[in-house]
Amino acid sequence: MASFRTSSGDPLTHGNSRVKEARKLARRSFRASAGLFLADGPKAVEGALAVEGCVVEIFATPTAAEQYADLLGAAPVTLVDDRALASLSDSVSPAGLVAVCRLLDRPLAEVLSGGPRLVVICADVRDPGNAGTVIRCADAAGADAVILAGDAVDLHNPKTIRASVGSVFHLPVALERDPVAAVRAAQAAGLGVLAADMDGRNLFEADDLLAKPTAWLMGNEAWGLPDDLRAAADEVVSIPIYGGAESLNLATAAAVCLYASARAQR
Structure with a gap:
């Protein structure tokens, strides 16, 4: 009791x-x-x-x-x-x-230790609902960690916690002020960094990349990835748009990419 x-x-x-x-x-x-x-x-x-x-x-x-x-x-x-x-x-x-x-956040080196196979790096993500939903998607897809990098929303914002629907307690989350440093740390940990952005390789034709240990790099809701961060990634991968929509929102794009990796790695 x-x-x-x-x-x-x-x-x-x-x-x-x-x-x-x-x-x-x-x-x-x-x-x-x-x-x-x-x-x-x-x-x-x-x-x-x-x-x-x-x-x-x-x-x-x-x-x-x-x-x-x-x-x-x-x-x-x-x-x-x-x-x-x-x-x-x-x-x-x-x-x-x-x-x-x-507080839940853990050191970057700690969350990247032990040979992770699937990580998501959110660069300058400002919306707490998006951040919490990405954490929830990462948890559902069996990811090993989430990194909130740059000028990101507070992990412990009540809206972030609520949007994660408990997932923030299931997998480690690290904070890193420098997004490029987060990318370099992921690469040093043996992860191929895939930037989710336009004009890249078709996600559904990239199983050779997705089957390897991967860190997905997701950009800001409004302006995406800056050129220097996009260039720091190992490869740019795009979700094909078959209809008339201009793009997918951040949380939806993260879910598609994470599940594509989860499928390929299994």
């Missing part, structure tokens, strides 16, 4: 100091200084609980604590009222659970 704790026996309110401190984790600067972030909803909380030492505390409404009692197990749970929980969640319809977790 989960262990419930409050200062008075009653659920904590919106104005409680512990709730106020946790609410500050909505800000990137505070997440960085505290080394903590918020994971909102049962899927995220379940994923966080599966990572040893990740969860510091779970805030739950009494209704959610009862509903998800089997999920919470022996986790430290603090009961809060509905208004307090809503102030910790950025969801339109909060599910009643929010966990305070330790």
